[in-house]
Structures are given as structure tokens and as C-alpha cells.
Amino acid sequence: MNKSIPSPLIAVVADLVAAAETHQSLDSLFMYAEAFGDPPAASKGVKAQDWLRATNKNHSDPLAVLGRIIHGYMEDPTMAPDFQVPVWQVEDESTLRKRACVRKIETILARYGLQYQTGGFITGGGLAPSKKLAELIKGRDMPAIHREFERAMETVEAKPRDAVSAASNILESIFKTYIEDRNLQMPDKQDLQPVFKVVRADLGLDPASIEDQDLQRIITGLFSIVDGIGALRTHAGSAHSEGRKSYKLEPRHARLSVNAAHTVATFVMETWDKKLSMKN
Numbered sequence: 718m719n720k721s722i723p724s725p726l727i728a729v730v731a732d733l734v735a736a737a738e739t740h741q742s743l744d745s746l747f748m749y750a751e752a753f754g755d756p757p758a759a760s761k762g763v764k765a766q767d768w769l770r771a772t773n774k775n776h777s778d779p780l781a782v783l784g785r786i787i788h789g790y791m792e793d794p795t796m797a798p799d800f801q802v803p804v805w806q807v808e809d810e811s812t813l814r815k816r817a818c819v820r821k822i823e824t825i826l827a828r829y830g831l832q833y834q835t836g837g838f839i840t841g842g843g844l845a846p847s848k849k850l851a852e853l854i855k856g857r858d859m860p861a862i863h864r865e866f867e868r869a870m871e872t873v874e875a876k877p878r879d880a881v882s883a884a885s886n887i888l889e890s891i892f893k894t895y896i897e898d899r900n901l902q903m904p905d906k907q908d909l910q911p912v913f914k915v916v917r918a919d920l921g922l923d924p925a926s927i928e929d930q931d932l933q934r935i936i937t938g939l940f941s942i943v944d945g946i947g948a949l950r951t952h953a954g955s956a957h958s959e960g961r962k963s964y965k966l967e968p969r970h971a972r973l974s975v976n977a978a979h980t981v982a983t984f985v986m987e988t989w990d991k992k993l994s995m996k997n
Contacts (some may be wrong), residue, residue: 720962722769722779725825730783731765733790733818736811740764750785782837788837790819836866840873853986862890869975877971884971884978885909885950888943891982892916895989909947913940920988939984942977949974955986 722730734743744756747768757767773779790901791794795812796819801810826833832840869883892912896903899918904911917923924933955971 720778720780721773722783723825723829726783726822726829727766727769727773727819728891729818729825730769730787731762733815733822734765734786735760735762736814737790746786750782752782752786768811784833784837786821786838789817791833791837792835794808806809831950853990862887862894865890869978873971873975874968877966877968880971881946881966882950884974885946887982888913888946888978891985893920895985909950910944913943916985920985920992922988939981942981946974946978946981 727899734746738746738761740761743761743765743893747756747765752768753772754768757764757771759767769779769783776782794800796816798820800816810885823833826839834840865883865886866997869880869887872879872883889907889909889912893903893907895901895913895916899919904915922936922939924936927933927936
């Protein structure tokens, strides 16, 4: 993935921060994001453009810098496309301008095959389940899952072996948390497959109990995905040294693993929530 910030994004982000920040807060935001060099001496919009261009030329990962800069705007509930302005509130021109810039950022990211991920990460396309999973774990006390979620986003391109390990750890953390919260018996061997076996039994994820044959195939496929992710972590992930057989993992392999793990995790947590709601 090309880590340079596309020129249209530089222009729109410069407009955004010029509308939202003072000179002092803009400097603080860019320095926090580790933009390259000192603050340029210019108006806010020109300063932001020059600073981002310098970051593009001199920083090892300009998109990581950009992600940290736009983080607060992208995750501000009032900037969401479905945000409903209270009838008694009149939005000022600055807020309208910021919201328009956020929509443009989303459009430009998609045009260049990029995607903003919760937490301030910009990745290549193909990690769609991530935002939904982040929303599901946001309200729960799952610090280990948050850490692995962030590690997967950070490493899928540069360190695919680390991303594969993170994908497995996300599932393992969710399954163990489920077992603990439900006061179930933790298996003696706490690898991915044994803990998933306990979880799927408690959630009623037995293909034989599902009448629809198409859903049976999908549920059975989930079992194979979990087995495959656990095996790939053991044989090619960063948590273990390699044997005679060397796995030449590429970002596309890591992205497949992370996507698959996120899909399984999202389905398990949605099923978990449904199980809880049926008891209330």
C-alpha cells in the first residue's frame, strides 16, 4: 500500500483544520500526530498543506500521521452522516464546513482504495468488519481485545506475521471473555480451537440444529475459519519461530486472516448480544 497522502486529501484536511483549529491548537494537533518538521509560518490552511507535504516527503508513514490528525473529526458523533441536529439548535457555518470536509475525506479515501478505521488508522480497503467490531467491543471491558484490534490495523501491511497473530488473539480474547462472563468451564488447553468449542456449544452454534442448509454451510465454514486462523498463527505468525517450512506471508494473506477473524468475532458477539437480550 502506498503510504503517501493523496494530494486531494491534503487539500481537504487543510480546509478542515483551518475551519476547526486555532494556530496554537493546529500546531499541537500536528505535533501530536508526529508531522515532520517545525510548523510552517503561514496562514492556517497553507500551514497545514505545507506541513502535510513535508510529511509526505520525509516521514516513513505519512498515512499514520494523517490518521492521527483526522481521528477526532472522523469519530465525532456530530460529524456522522446520520446525525440529527436538534430542532432548537442552529448550526454555525464552521460546523457545516467541518461536516462537509469529513464527507469529502471519506469519498477521497475510497477513491484511492483507502479506509479510515476506528482509532485513527488508515488502511488499504478490505477491512470492512473492523468498524462494526470496534462498536461491539467499545462498551465492554475488553482491553486485551482493544490492543489486538489496534495491532492488527497497524501491522497488516508492514508486518503481516504480526497481523496474523493479532487476528488469532482477537478471537481468543473474545472467546475467553465470553467463557468468564458466562461462568463456563475453561478448557485445560486454552488455545483458540478448544475455547471456541466451549463458546459455540453455549451459543448453540451447532450446524445440525439449523434447518436452512445454506446457513449450515456458512456456520460450518466459520469453524474452518477459526481452525485455519489458529493453525496459521502457530505455523506462520509472529508468536512462534519457524521450522523447516517457511511461510512467505504477504499483506493480502494477513488481510484475509484479519478480515476472516473480524467476521467471526462480529457474528459471535452479535449472537452473544441476542442471547442476552432474550433473557431480559
